Amino acid sequence: MTNNIIIFDTTLRDGEQSPGASLDINEKVQIARQLALLNVDVIEAGFPVSSPGDFESVSRIAQEIRGVSVSGLARAVEKDIDSAAKALEKAEKPRIHVFLATSEIHRKYKLLKAKEEIIHLAVKGVRHARKYVDDVEFSPEDASRTELDFLIQVVEAVIGAGARTVNIPDTVGYAVPDHYAAIIRGLKEHVKNIGKAIISVHCHNDLGLAVANSLAAIKAGAQQVECTINGIGERAGNAALEEIVMAMKTRHDFYQRSTRIVTRELIATSRLVSTLTGLRVQRNKAIVGENAFAHQSGVHQDGVIKERTTYEIMKPEDVGYLKTRLVLGKLSGRNALKTRIKELGYELSDSEFERAFEEFKHIADKKKEIFDEDIEAIIGIEKMEVPHIFQLESLSISYGPNTVPTAGVRLKLQDGRLVDNATIGDGPIDALFKAIDLSTGIPGKLQDYNIRAVTSGKDAMGEVFVNIEVDGKTIGGRAVSTDIIEASAKAYLNAVNKVAAMKVK
Ligand SMILES: [Zn+2]
Incomplete structure (x- = not known):
């Protein structure tokens, strides 16, 4: 057994199930590329049978990503497993992840099945998956609420059927560290063939214990951890990858376990996931929050200046914070921007770079100092690969006390035609979006509207994130500008262009 803990990232599967997160295929591929740079061991790319979009994104990631295992989720039924196998056909290292609930509550109310039948179905599912791939993982869903003696039987049976990894999910976030560690020890002690499989853990954060439970399980002998970037996931989320990795690194003296993660990529990965999902990271979030390394108190500042380790247990550079934040301005040229983008760890194609440079110049006209965060926001927008079917030419807004908010917009179509429309609304933004609807003929229902300052200062760029509903589907859009109305x-329009592009297909 090696000392390495296998990092199984499920940002694209469990993380994407976060309420409010919606990623399209291009965005999922972007995140997968960054996860490969971060050097995770396994990427769970999706649940292929659940929708054609999920199937397509799993197969695109499987086709493109090399050096990392790509996993597809499947219930323990043939149809799901066949679909996962097909989506993973081109993967270099495919893994099929089969799951079936085992707890009494799920057996009784959800599945209406007896224990023997559960074991039979689990074994059948694993055997079927093994026909396609060697690397099969099995998860007894709601394992932490399953009777331990029955869990032991299930685990022994699926290992016998060929599962190489057995995952013990705390599906509902019910476990506490001592209890969860005891389950792992119980399995190690009583499952006769446990040596033939890797024990994995998968924790949810309903009680704020996902990371603590995962670490307790590692101490008890688990060898794989399932986690997500920024801890995003259903309800209160999953265990945060960055916290688990940095806990093991910082307290190697205690855990004696390592990971293959390139920790300097943590911040870039966190920002990419936050930008693309629209799920903001709280300022005081461990490791990747804006304040994680900020010392406010005078005593602390003084200590850190004299000797860093007085108040810092980790180096900011180790997780990817760059020391200099102030970089570019109006007079910076192509080369300066190119160099800085490289230093930040991004790779742009020539056309992406040209668009980014144009946007950079546009912003530098209005904003004196351009920070790394500004550059990252620009790159995030330029890398979206959304066709510019409708482009904003100009807009005008009038509103104020005792007036009816009015907006006028001029859009440019792909063939160069211009469309003008003006209308009133309940507020300036409402009027603006209604005028856009009139011009595009694609009425979107606004579900979510978020605005954030990319950096501090009065001239900070605003990043706007919207979710709109069109024909029952939720589509996300985002943009940055020093002018929040323009953003x-x-x-x-970014969201509407995604819809328009799908309609053209
Ligand atoms: Zn989960």
Whole structure:
């Protein structure tokens, strides 16, 4: 057994199930590329049978990503497993992840099946998956609420059927560290063939214990951890990858376990996931929050200046914070921007770079100092690969006390035609979006509208994130500008352009 803990990232599967997160295929591929740079061991790319979009993104990731295992989720039924196998056909290292609930509550109310039948179905599912791939993982869903003696039987049976990894999910976030560690020890002690499989853990954060439970399980002998970037996931989320990795690294003296993660990529990965999902990271979030390394108190500042380790247990550079934040301005040229983008760890194609440079110049006209965060926001927008079917030419807004908010927009179509429309609304943004609807003929229902300052200062760029509903589907859009009204219009158009592109297909 090696000392390495296998990092199984499920940002694209469990993380994407976060309420409010919606990723399209291009965005999922972007995240997968970054996860490969971060050097995770396994990427769970999706649940292929659940929708054609999920199937396509799993197969695109499987086709493109090399050096990392790519996993597809499947219930223990043939149809799901066949679909996962097909989506993973081109993967270098495919893994099929089969799951079936085992707890009494799920057996009784969800599945209406007896224990023997559960074991039979689990074994059948694993055997079927093994016909396609060697690397099969099995998860007894709601394992932490399953009777331990029955869990032991299930685990022994699926290992016998060929599962190489057995995952013990705390599906509902019910476990506490001592209890969860005892389950892992119980399995190690009583499952006769446990040596033939890797024990994995998968924790949810309903009680704020996902990371603590995962670490307790590692101490008890688990060898794989399932986690997500920024801890995103259903309800209160999953265990945060960055916290688990940095806990093991910082307290290697205690855990004596390592990972293959390139920790300097943590911040870039966190920002990419936050930008693309629209799920903001709280300022005081461990490791990747804005304040994680900020010392406010005078005593602390003084200590850190004299000797860093007085108040810092980790080096900011180790997780990817760059020391210099102030970088570029109006007079910076192509080369300066190119160099800085490289230093930040991004790779742009020539056309992406040209668009980014144009946007950079546009912003530098209005904003004196351009920070790394500004550059990252620009790159995030340029890398979206959304066709510019409708482009904003100009807009005008009038509103104020005792007036009816009015907006006028001029859009440019792909063939160069211009469309003008003006209308009133309940507020300036409402009027603006209605005028855009009139011009595009694609009425979107606004579900979510978020605005954030990319950096501090009065001239900070605003990043706007919208979710709109069109024909029952939720589509996300985002944009940045020093003018928040313009950013709002562009974010809305970004979402509408995604819809328009799908309609053209
Ligand atoms: Zn989960």
